[in-house]
Amino acid sequence: MSEDVQSLAKRRGFIWQSAEIYGSMAGFYDYGAMGARLKRNWENVWLKYFMGLNDNYHLIDSTNILPEAALKASGHVDSFTDPLVECTKCGHAFRADQLIEEATSTAAEELSLEEIDAKVSEIGLACPKCKGPFGKAMFFNMMFPIEVGTKGTDRAYLRPETAQGAYLNFKRHFEIMRRKLPLGLAIIGKAYRNEIAPRQGVYRMREFIQAELQIFMDPETFSDELDLSEMDGKEILVQLVDMRGKKDVQSMPCRYLIEQYKLPDFYVYHMLKVQEFYLDIIKIPKNKFRFYEKSEKERAFYNRVHFDIEVDLSTLGGFRELAGLHYRGDYDLTKHQIGSKEKMEVSLDGRKLIPHVLELSFGVDRNVWALLDIHLVDERTGVLKLPPQLAPYTFAVFPLMKKDELIPLAKEIHNLLKDDYDVCYDQSGSIGKRYARMDEIGTPFCITVDFDGLTDDTVTLRDTDTTEQKRVKVDELERIARGLASGKLKFKDLN
């Protein structure tokens, strides 16, 4: 089934493997004309919603290439690098540190390659699969190394996450934005991880897009900045660690999560905001959405609270992570303060602190894929129902038939709308064919010029999702289009 959606995504111009005429590389994907529109729209909707949470949240941009020192400080150079040993007989590779830890029950994470080789021969480690002897240990780094400069002496990496760009820029932005907390820095951009075996389409890629908002805040006062009353009576769809195996998802009052489960109120507030984003704007059905709590073992040690945002995707066989909400404490800025020797401490009302970070992290490609998965309502006909703000084209304009009389007005309407909206014009094939084409790429509204319209200046406006049609005046079209495109005007409310 995933393959069906994959071929649809390809045929309709959304997404497919990069460099396909050369046989492709695993884990790299390109967006086509429809996919690029859809992705850009998702990003715009995301930006509008999350930047709207606070006047002091801003979109910035930062480089894809980072110096080694920065990634050393962040912990990536060490934690993204795994020591591997390979069996000389059967070729299987294993995590050397894990094998040693199992065998000796002592920590082996910090061992050098030489120390690992020594340990392996000392305790006589052999391949768990075939008992064959191991070769020399080697490092496998999930980060792509980059040579900068003619001699390549400046060591650098492609960034494994966009978050670091925000941390590195925190200090300057704190000054620029006049020393206020919370300060939010968002980055939408590429990140790179040299996955060993990328699979499952766009779910795990080596080059991917993240949309991340890092909120720098004072945990003592952050809640005062939020309208916590918004949580009154609201429930969150969660699966907590202690609910595993018993209940799939439970709808739980915000208050309950704060009082019973001792989650910070600002954290739950943002859970609610993220949930609203998915349910109300992206239109994910309630039964396909959940916050999935990561256990202490599953989450990175610096995350004090960590829920994944998961959506049930039929193409990927169940609930899959599309985003994460991480309370990272002051880990990141503290690390960079140590690494760079720049003070990250800020002074507020005489109190000094290193700001804490609440991270909202979204995988854009996964989210775009989820749109195709969730909103594909009919697999046979391939009908896609996308919200107007997300659809590659918001409107399509057709002459009812390819007749010289109808074409000028149709083109006129196309010109009228195309500067402000993504509009498709099509006059080839039958009218039904053209409606069907728009169904396939999720265009919500079609405007058709017919012979009646030539005399009374009206056109047919069609809601693709319901196939309902209404006649509207041409001179009202701009106003109606504005309402429909923004979502403020519903088709059913048109008279």
Add this chain to the structure above:
RNA sequence: GCGGCUGUGAUCUAGUUGGUAAGAUUCAAGCUUCCCAAGCUUGCUGCUCGGGUUCAAAUCCCGGCAGCCGCACCA
């Protein structure tokens, strides 16, 4: 990365005792058509890549690449 299976126009599929590729859909052009893939005519596009065996390879053999499944990996 290891093992198993797979790879035919834009998409889906037929085609293996080896003999120069078939169909459906799509797309384009024309005719027709007054509102969800209608019809008719014409047309475009292909055997994953490289090597080998053979008079002859989509078909057999070897290797690469890619996809799926399992294992491992996914701070």
